[in-house]
Each structure stands twice: as structure tokens, then as C-alpha cells.
Amino acid sequence: MKNILITGGSGLVGTELSALLKSKGYEVAHLTRSIKKNYPYQQFEWNIGKQQIDEKAFEFADVIIHLAGAGVADKRWTEERKKVIIESRTKSVQLLFDKIQANPEYAPKHLISASAIGYYGMNTGDKWVDEDSEVGNDFLADVTKKWEASVDQFEALNIPVAKIRIGIVLTDKGGALPQLAQPIKLFAGAPLGSGKQWMSWIHIDDLTRLFLHSLKNKLTGVYNGVGENPNTNKEVTRAVAKVLNKPLILPNVPAFAMKLLLGEMAQMVLGGNKVSAKKTLQSGFEFKFEKLDEALEDIYKAS
Numbered sequence: 001m002k003n004i005l006i007t008g009g010s011g012l013v014g015t016e017l018s019a020l021l022k023s024k025g026y027e028v029a030h031l032t033r034s035i036k037k038n039y040p041y042q043q044f045e046w047n048i049g050k051q052q053i054d055e056k057a058f059e060f061a062d063v064i065i066h067l068a069g070a071g072v073a074d075k076r077w078t079e080e081r082k083k084v085i086i087e088s089r090t091k092s093v094q095l096l097f098d099k100i101q102a103n104p105e106y107a108p109k110h111l112i113s114a115s116a117i118g119y120y121g122m123n124t125g126d127k128w129v130d131e132d133s134e135v136g137n138d139f140l141a142d143v144t145k146k147w148e149a150s151v152d153q154f155e156a157l158n159i160p161v162a163k164i165r166i167g168i169v170l171t172d173k174g175g176a177l178p179q180l181a182q183p184i185k186l187f188a189g190a191p192l193g194s195g196k197q198w199m200s201w202i203h204i205d206d207l208t209r210l211f212l213h214s215l216k217n218k219l220t221g222v223y224n225g226v227g228e229n230p231n232t233n234k235e236v237t238r239a240v241a242k243v244l245n246k247p248l249i250l251p252n253v254p255a256f257a258m259k260l261l262l263g264e265m266a267q268m269v270l271g272g273n274k275v276s277a278k279k280t281l282q283s284g285f286e287f288k289f290e291k292l293d294e295a296l297e298d299i300y301k302a303s
Contacts, residue, residue, distance in 0.1 A: 001062040001109050001215070003027045007092055008067030009041065012174040013114070013166075017065070017208040024212065029060055031068075048092050053099060058106035063215060066113040066151065068092045072140065073176075077264050086143050093150040100157060107159055112214050113151040115165045117200055117226060119144035123271025126198070130276040131165070131222040138267065148222075162219045164210060167226035167275055171204040172299050177240070184241050190250040192258060195234030197272030200226040203289040203298065213285045223283065226275045231292050233272065243296040 004021055008014045009030030018028045018041060029042035031053070036043065044057035070088040075081050093113075100106045120129045121136020135145050144165070154161050169175050183189045202210075207225055214223070231239070234252075241248045258266040277287075289295040 003029070003060050003062040004065060004215070005029050005031065005044070005057055005061035005063070005108075006065045006067060007031045007096075008069060008114075011067060012171065013169065013204070013207060014067045016171070016173075016204055017067075017211050020208045020212060027060075029057065031057060046092075046095065048088070048095055051091075051095050051098070053095055055099065055103075055106070058099065058103070058108075061108050063110045063112065064096065064108045065211060065215075066093060066096075066111065069114070069147070072116075072118075072143070073265065073268065076262070077139065082139060086146055089143070089147040090150040093147075093153075097150070097153050097157075100154075100159075104157070107157055110160050110162070110215065110218055111151065111154050112162045112164070112211060112219075113148075114225075115148050115151075115163045115222070116140065116144050117165050117167045117224065117273050117275050118268075119148070119165055120273055120275070121271075122267040122273075123197070124273045126274060128274050128276050131224060131279050139264065140268070160218060160220045162214045163222045164207075164214065164225040165222060165275075166207065167200040167202050167224070167230075167273075169204050169207055170201050170295050170299060173204075177299070180237065181240050181244060184237070184244055184246050184248070187246060188250060189237060189241055189246065189248055191234040191237045191252045193233070193252065193255040193270040195232060195237070195252050197233050197270060198230050198274040199233055199236050200224075200230040200273050200275035201236070201292065201295070202227045203295040205298075206287050206289055209288065210280065210285055213283070217284065219283060223280045224275050224277055225280070226277050227287055227295070228277045228281070228290050229292065230274050233269075236292065239292050239296055243293070243300050 044054040046053040118140030
């Protein structure tokens with residue numbers, strides 16, 4: 001299974017995962033809305049809105065890794081934005097499913113899809129949650145529930161399916177960490193709300209290695225893409241300040257201020273999840289970065 005077709009391959013996780021797969025001898029191709037010049041990977045064009053795809057992509061693919069989806073924290077959650085967040089995940093999967101259902105010879109040997117720990121709800125308090133925990137009842141839970149349901153369709157075609165529920169990805173190239181670090185660099189960093197909310201994080205290198213592990217071991221079912229040791233928002237803020245050698249001099253940012261700034265999206269940072277990596281470890285996966293300090297030092301060592 002050497003030919004890997006990735007949706008969302010140019011995104012934060014897709015870029016790092018593609019490089020890892022290539023370094024391990026895999027052939028990597030990306031589905032893209034427009035063919036780019038001097039691109040490091042083979043490309044196949046698709047148009048999710050028109051439900052069109054270059055069917056040579058299926059002839060190429062031994063395995064499909066589905067990462068496509070609009071960023072949940074990129075823009076304020078208007079009703080229109082919510083629709084984009086959901087449909088960018090589900091309609092892209094539906095296009096793949098419909099084509100494979102109509103042409104069984106296109107079936108990949110394995111489908112690995114991203115999901116998110118938002119499945120459990122944006123705030124599950126201090127209790128541990130795992131892959132068997134109930135789905136939450138807020139917007140992100142609704143997104144992930146529909147996302148995973150769209151992927152589960154492939155099981156009806158006898159295609160093995162794995163889903164990785166991704167936590168807070170630590171990298172200085174995008175996502176939550178640069179947004180948290182920037183005010184700290186400007187001496188304006190502070191924990192958010194109570195600071196006691198849990199942040200279930202994973203170093204991006206461990207996340208990409210988990211996708212590779214899922215591929216090599218042909219995993220099926222749901223696995224949490226989080227590290228072994230979640231930390232509170234206060235602990236993460238302090239750890240980032242320490243590695244950047246900056247003081248924290250301001251009081252916590254009050255919850256009402258976050259709600260005014262972000263609206264409904266504030267639940268993402270004021271709530272939190274204490275997510276278990278037990279099943280992931282039981283699959284034979286070994287984390288390279290077990291402690292927050294180790295992960296942050298690795299990320300910022302070149303800074």
C-alpha cells in the first residue's frame with residue numbers, strides 16, 4: 001500500500017504528514033481545487049461544490065487519508081460559517097463515497113480520516129473521556145458526529161476505516177500555539193477564564209506518526225490523537241512563557257471578555273477536555289513527546 005492520496009494535503013497537518021510519508025518511501029498525491037505549478041506532490045483536481053473529481057485519483061490510490069475541512073477557529077461562527085465548516089468535511093467525503101460506490105474497482109484498501117476531540121463536547125470538565133464516551137451536544141460535537149458518520153459509510157463498501165480524533169496540535173507553524181504564544185511574546189500573555197480548563201494536546205510529529213502507525217498497522221475504529229498527559233490552560237500558558245523566557249504579569253483574561261471577542265466560539269477556549277490516549281497506546285503506538293515541557297522545547301529549540 002505505497003500510494004497515498006490525501007485530501008487537505010496542503011493544510012497544517014497534511015503538509016507535515018506528506019513530508020513524513022515521502023521520507024518513508026511512500027508515493028503521495030493530493031486532491032486540490034486547482035493544479036499548482038512546481039508542487040512537490042502529484043496532484044488530482046476536484047470540485048466539491050460541483051461533486052466532480054479526476055477519476056485518475058482513484059486509479060492512483062491504495063489508501064485515502066481524509067484531512068480536508070475548513071478551519072473551525074479561522075472565522076467567527078455565523079450560521080453561514082457553521083455550514084461551511086460542516087459541509088467542507090461531509091461533502092468532500094460524500095464525493096469520494098459516491099464515486100467509489102458507483103465504481104467498486106476504485107475502492108482503496110484503507111481509509112483513514114481525521115476527526116476531532118470536539119466529538120465529546122467543548123467542555124467535559126475534569127472527568128476523563130475516551131473513545132467510548134458519549135457524543136456532546138454543542139456545535140463542534142455536531143460537526144464531528146456528522147463528519148464521522150460520512151466516513152462510516154465506507155464500511156458498507158467493505159473498506160476498513162480508521163478515525164483519529166485530533167486534540168490541540170502543538171506546532172509553531174499554525175493552529176493554537178502561535179495564537180497563545182504571540183501575546184506572551186508581547187508581555188501580554190495570561191491564562192484564559194479560570195485557567196483550570198483541560199487542554200489535551202499532541203506534538204505535530206506525534207500526530208503525523210500516529211497517522212503513519214494507523215496506515216502501517218491497518219488500524220480500524222476510533223483513536224484519540226492526543227498525548228498521554230493533558231494540561232490545564234494555566235499550565236500550558238506558564239510552560240509557553242517559560243520556554244520563551246517571558247514573564248506572565250497580567251491577571252487571567254475574564255470569560256466575559258472572551259465571549260465578547262469570540263462569541264459562541266469562546267466555548268472552545270473556555271471549556272476543555274481531559275482526553276485519554278489509552279486505546280492509542282494499546283494499539284502499540286509510542287509517543288515521542290510525553291511531557292508538555294519536552295514538546296515545547298522541541299518546537300522552540302530553533303528559535
